[in-house]
Amino acid sequence: MQQTRREFLELFSRTAGCFVATASVGTLVGCSAPRPGSSAYGFPQGVASADPQPDAIVLWTRVLPDVFDAEESVPLLVQLARDEAFAEIVLEDEFTAERELDYTVRCFVDGLEPARTWFYRFIAPDGGASRTGRTRTAPAPDANATLTAGLCACQHYEEGLFSAYRRLVLDDAEAPADRKIDLVIHTGDYIYEGNNRRQTDADGQPIEIVNRDGSPRRIADVPEAVSLDDYRELYRTYLADPDLQEARASFPFVHTWDDHELYNDYWQSFHPSGPMQRRKVDANQAWFEYIPAALSFAQAGPAGTNPARDFIPGEVEDVAPADFDEDYLSHEPNNLAAIGTLAIHRTLRWGQMVELVVVDGRSYRGPRGLDDAILGSATVAYTNVPMPARLIEVQNAGRTADGGNPPETVELNGEMLPNTRRDAPRSSLLGAAQKAWLKDTLTASDARWKAICNDVPLLRFGFDMSFREHGSLNDLWWTDSWDGYPVERRELMSFVRDNGLANVVSLTGDRHAHFAGLVYDDFDGDSPTPAMPEFACTAITAGPRLKNQLAFSGGDPEVDRLMFFDGRDVGLQGALLPALNAWLLFGNEAAATLSATGDTEAARAAADPAVNPHLSYADTDALGYAVIRFTAEQAEAEFVTIAQPDRDFGEAGPPVRRRVRFSVPAWDPGAEPTLVAGGADGEPPLMGLKI
Ligand SMILES: [Fe+2]
Structure with missing residues (x-):
């Protein structure tokens, strides 16, 4: 009722x-007047x-x-x-x-x-x-007001100061009246559960990051959050950052969460390292305490539903996943109780202009299409190289793979491994109920734009491994996002296309890099068609993708050179430069040429146009945020990349390394979205722009 x-x-x-x-x-x-002083x-x-x-x-x-x-x-x-x-x-x-x-x-x-x-x-x-x-x-329901929104994600306290927020506030102060920030969307990883890690500079040398008040920027007491007190301590510490406080005091925020508000790569209340129902309840309570949101109050969306609900405490035990339904939801009572303590998916309406559709990509998802049993049995560790898309597709589809005749084995590096998901349900990222709600909401909304605030990218990131015997153009590495759930992505994008839903945009973060591109209805189909654009913003501080990929490097020099190179070897400045932008936008030959010569012209000449044709922009050596603006005519994005905030830039804010702009003209039902380059200022991302 x-x-x-x-x-x-x-x-x-x-x-x-x-x-x-x-x-x-x-x-x-x-009214009361406060007394002066603190x-x-x-x-x-x-x-x-x-x-x-x-x-x-x-x-x-x-x-x-x-x-x-x-x-x-x-x-x-x-x-x-x-x-x-x-x-x-x-x-x-x-x-x-x-x-x-x-x-x-x-x-x-x-x-x-x-x-x-x-x-x-x-x-x-x-x-x-x-x-x-x-x-x-927000504007009145019948108003035609534009929406200007900050977009940010991923802030690890120990990896840097939250200077990006200061830049956002300072830029906003200078902005003309029609471009002032109305609200800030945060797509998650607001805290990171793992702490007390030594930081290094670009050369790998240890550095101590120091707060504005001189204290070391470390959370030594909570190496890994496991209790309500731990999660609270993280929020208390993070929110002591003066630049984050400035942004919170300057703009209303709209939040969803990603995994690190609880634990890396979790799904429902589980992780291969063990069931974590008690931690899910504790993390939910701490989020509810420290992250304001209109949950139970959210106005019923266009489909007449408001699924969000404020925190209700629950007593749970840690119990292994069991009793799965067709969408991989575990009906194990402690799991249902834990994920049921708080519901955050909801809509927010900005007049006639935008329906903000905030989704929760964690609480209802099943495991990604890459079983841990496969990883354990493989000769190649998952973290070291991208994996075949076919393997992930088959495992994601479970018993529905190949039209209900799932193969007994899956191929990895020429080795045939048992298909451990042969009898498993098809895995969902949103869960059945949230997916139905999302479809209803997108269909029923009469807003000019429908913006999905999404914790993980919908875009496919194909890694061109075609230089390897068993590799392809589209091997997948980042399978904790939609790349690990290709079946449901296809279902959703086909739904958007088949229903002629126009002006739907995905806004996300998660990858610690800026990306812009078009999400196709079926990346592997005969004629892939763009269904919606996606703007993915980088991290506020958590290691830039380039630096993170160093940790992924398994000592495979042929793969490493496609990710990074020492610019000094080829007459460029910088010890750690990205070949990764080129690998993602132009393919392995372009990236290898860049790494070996530093010659971007020669690298572009080696580009393969079949590599990720839907990706237009990749800045993998970036920290910062984005500003998204919706008008009746178009959705605009400005990606801002700031200087590395491993030292304090104070109230003057960090210097901007570059700003890169794109727009998407509003399109009619039945037509296709297009992405238009809008120019760039500052030092350009190294082979990071395709259009
Ligand atoms: Fe993150």
């Missing part, structure tokens, strides 16, 4: 640390807002109790005003931060006017105030 917003609000208000307040239409008189309580993680609706916004903070562990709850005031000086306050309300939710608070404020900037702050019991936050409500 559909719940009304009133019912949602009542339910939410009963949760510790969660409050609902309605703004007044006029300016309030007699509060003894402090707001060490700053303030934040999220999920703008036409009439509502979620506000967030965390207070530090005066006497920690002695106070069960801390009374707070929240104020929201039309102006930064708080002369026109429209909301003042009292509530309490509860120890039960680590003294974090979520305040759902409704009764607001659409398309307006608002200012908010919190006041502690001693009269001291938090910093002032700025936020914005």
Whole structure:
């Protein structure tokens, strides 16, 4: 039965640390004035807002109790005003931060006017105030307003300072009025569960990264998060970063998560290293505490559904996966209970312009199309080289492979290995229920643009291994994203094509590199047709793809030279330069030529046009973010690559190495999307542009 917003609000208000307040239409008189100076309580993680609706916004903070562990709850005031000086306050309300939710608070404020900037702050019991936050409500449902959104992902605390956020804030301050950031989309890996790792520079030399306050940027106490306290400690530490705090206080955020909010490459509540239902519940609770979102409040989407729901605690045990359905969902009760504690897939509407469709690619997915038993039996370790697409296709399809006659063996490097997924269900990335909801939402939405906020790329990244006896143009390496779920990708993209769904765009992160390209309906079909464009932004800090690939290198020099080379050997600057851009955009011969000679003209002459024809841009040596802008005429993306933030650039922000622009003109139902190059500023990505 559909719940009304009133019912949602009542339910939410009963949760510790969660409050609902309605703004007044006029300016309030007699409001509290904070005393000058800082509060003894402090707001060490700053303030934040999220999920703008036409009439509502979620506000967030965390207070530090005066006497920690002695106070069960801390009374707070929240104020929201039309102006930064708080002369026109429209909301003042009292509530309490509860120890039960680590003294974090979520305040759902409704009764607001659409398309307006608002200012908010919190006041502690001693009269001291938090910093002032700025936020914005969505336009009215019938408004034709453009949407300008920051797009970011992947921030490992120990791998660098979150300077990219400072660049975003500073650029926004300079931007003309019609290009101001309305909201920031974060596609996940907001924290990383693994810590206490030594950092190295481009030459592999150890370096110590230091915070603005002089402290070492290390989380030595939590080598790997395994408990609620650990996950909380990570959020507390990450959110102490001043540049991240600045961005959170400047823009409303829209979040989904990826794997590292819990554990690398997990699916449902499982991982080959063991079942992790208890950790899933703990990670969900910490996410709920520290990441504001309008979950139960989300307006029912165009299909009339709101699947998202706030956190409800659950008691679970760690139990191995069992009892799979047709979509690889484990009905093992502890799994269902763990993933059921929090649901975050939802839609947000930006007037007539954009339906933001936020998906959860982790909680309902089955294992990728590459069984661990295969990896264990293979003579080649998965991490060292790309794998055959056919193997992944067959394993992903399980018992439905080859029209229901799955092969008994799969080939890897000329070796025939048992097909360990022969009796397994077909594996889904979204899960059956979320997939049905996504299809309904895309079909029913009358917004000009439908933007899928996606934790992992839909684009296929074929690795040209055709120089090897058993290699092909399209071997696959990054199988934790949609490349590991080719059957469902084909189903979804065909659905978009068959239903003539126009102006659907995927926005994602995850790969620690900038990419732009077109997702085809069927990459292996006879006439692959573009179904939707995808803009994938790089990491805020987590190692650039190029540096990460070093860790993937298995000492195979023929493969290594296609990923990176020492520029000094060929008269270029830089010890670690990417051949990887060229490998992905132009093929193995182009990449090998570049590595050997540094001559980009000769490398381009060796390009194979059959290599990833759908990819237009690859910047694998990049940290930064993107800015996406939707107008009635087009969707624009500007990819920003900043200097390596392994030292603090302060409040002046990091220098920009380059900006690369693309656009996608709006297309009519039945037509195909096209990607248009929009120019680049700064040092270009090494063989990173195809158009
Ligand atoms: Fe990541």
